[in-house]
Structures are given as C-alpha cells and as structure tokens.
Amino acid sequence: MARVGIFGGTFDPIHFGHLAAAVNARHAAGLDRILLVVANVPWQKEGTRELTPAQTRFELVRQAVEGIDGLEASDVEIKRGGLSYTIDTVSELRRLFPSDRFFLVVGADAAAGIEDWERTEELPALSELVVVNRPGHPRPEKLGGWSKAIMAEIPSLDISSTDLRQRARDDRPLEFLMPSGAIEYIRQNQLYRDEP
Numbered sequence: 001m002a003r004v005g006i007f008g009g010t011f012d013p014i015h016f017g018h019l020a021a022a023v024n025a026r027h028a029a030g031l032d033r034i035l036l037v038v039a040n041v042p043w044q045k046e047g048t049r050e051l052t053p054a055q056t057r058f059e060l061v062r063q064a065v066e067g068i069d070g071l072e073a074s075d076v077e078i079k080r081g082g083l084s085y086t087i088d089t090v091s092e093l094r095r096l097f098p099s100d101r102f103f104l105v106v107g108a109d110a111a112a113g114i115e116d117w118e119r120t121e122e123l124p125a126l127s128e129l130v131v132v133n134r135p136g137h138p139r140p141e142k143l144g145g146w147s148k149a150i151m152a153e154i155p156s157l158d159i160s161s162t163d164l165r166q167r168a169r170d171d172r173p174l175e176f177l178m179p180s181g182a183i184e185y186i187r188q189n190q191l192y193r194d195e196p
Contacts, residue, residue, distance in 0.1 A: 002032045002033070002101070003103065004103065005130065006034075006089065006103065006104050007036050008039060008077070009036070009039060009042075010051065011057050013052075013178060013192075014036070014060050015159045015164055018064075019068065019071070020154045023068070023071070024132065025130045028151065029128075031070070034071055036072065037076060039077055040054045041054070041083050052192070054075075055078060058073060063179065064178065064179040065179075085118040085119070086123065087118055087120070090102060101128070103127060103129070104128070106129070106130070107131070108133050108137040111131045112137065112142075114140075117144075121144070121145050123145065123146075124145040128149075129146040129149040130150045131143075131152065133151070135157075164177060168187075169193060
C-alpha cells in the first residue's frame with residue numbers, strides 16, 4: 001500500500017513555493033510520492049482571468065518536477081475534462097488505485113475555505129489531510145470533516161504565479177524563482193506574452 005499525496009493547483013505557472021510545499025508535505029506525512037494534479041478548469045478561478053491552457057500548464061509542471069524524487073505531474077483532471085473538483089479527483093484515484101492510502105495536500109489559505117468546496121463532507125472518508133503553512137495565513141481552526149491534519153512547515157517564500165506571469169511578460173528574470181526546465185519551456189513557447 002503506497003502513501004500518496006494529492007496536491008492540486010492551477011500551477012499557472014508552477015514555482016519553487018509549490019515545490020517546497022510538495023517536498024515538505026511528503027516529508028511531514030511520510031509519503032511515497034506526491035501527485036501534482038493540474039486543474040483542468042479550476043472552479044474557484046473560472047471567469048476571473050484567462051488561464052493558460054491546461055495541457056501547457058501540465059507540461060510546465062512535468063518539466064519542473066523532472067528529476068525530483070517522489071514528485072510526479074498528473075493530468076488526471078485534464079483527461080476527465082470540465083470543472084476540476086477535488087472530490088472527483090480523489091474518488092477517481094481511489095477507484096484506480098484501491099490499495100493506496102491518499103493524503104490531500106492543501107495550503108493553509110485553501111484549508112481555511114475547505115468547507116466551501118464541492119461535496120467536501122465526503123473527502124475525510126477518502127483521504128487524510130496535510131496542511132502546509134502559508135505566509136500571512138494562520139493555522140486553520142476548522143478542517144472541514146477532518147478531526148485532525150498533519151501540519152507541514154515550509155520557509156517563507158514570497159513567490160506568486162501572478163508575479164511570475166508579469167515577469168515573463170516584461171522579460172524580467174525568472175531564475176531562482178522557478179525550476180530551469182519550466183523557465184526554458186516558458187521562453188521557448190513565449191508563454192504569458194499576450195496577457196493584459
């Protein structure tokens with residue numbers, strides 16, 4: 001039985017803050033691997049801004065985790081299509097890998113709003129919860145239906161995908177903010193150049 005983390009996100013683009021969260025969650029929960037699940041259409045962000053195509057975001061994640069032990073890019077939500085809901089993803093992974101034990105990895109900011117997620121009351125029966133600290137966000141007091149969570153501590157990294165998109169648009173350095181494979185992919189494909 002493998003211990004598998006599910007760390008979902010838009011990853012538009014992925015950066016070292018995401019990777020630090022993933023490797024520290026893996027350590028804190030004693031996970032065999034963590035799937036970085038790229039959202040097809042993230043329900044929280046639908047209509048808020050134009051997203052980079054899901055397959056392109058998946059390729060960025062794939063490039064970013066290459067060679068990092070225990071981290072894998074997952075396109076399970078992209079293959080399913082439509083809006084991305086965590087409950088559907090966890091249910092599908094449980095169906096595909098019934099002998100594995102699943103751990104839902106979320107940031108403290110996401111954990112604070114977890115009770116608003118689609119069918120969140122079903123998640124505790126399917127997964128355990130790992131909460132990663134986020135600068136400016138207190139440890140969550142409510143954990144949805146989970147009675148406890150594994151806490152993963154990471155150093156404060158003030159990096160945001162919003163800033164990275166602007167840096168790419170302005171042709172400013174991305175080095176030391178995100179993995180070199182992802183930087184190369186952004187530059188080769190001229191990503192984020194046409195955003196307002």
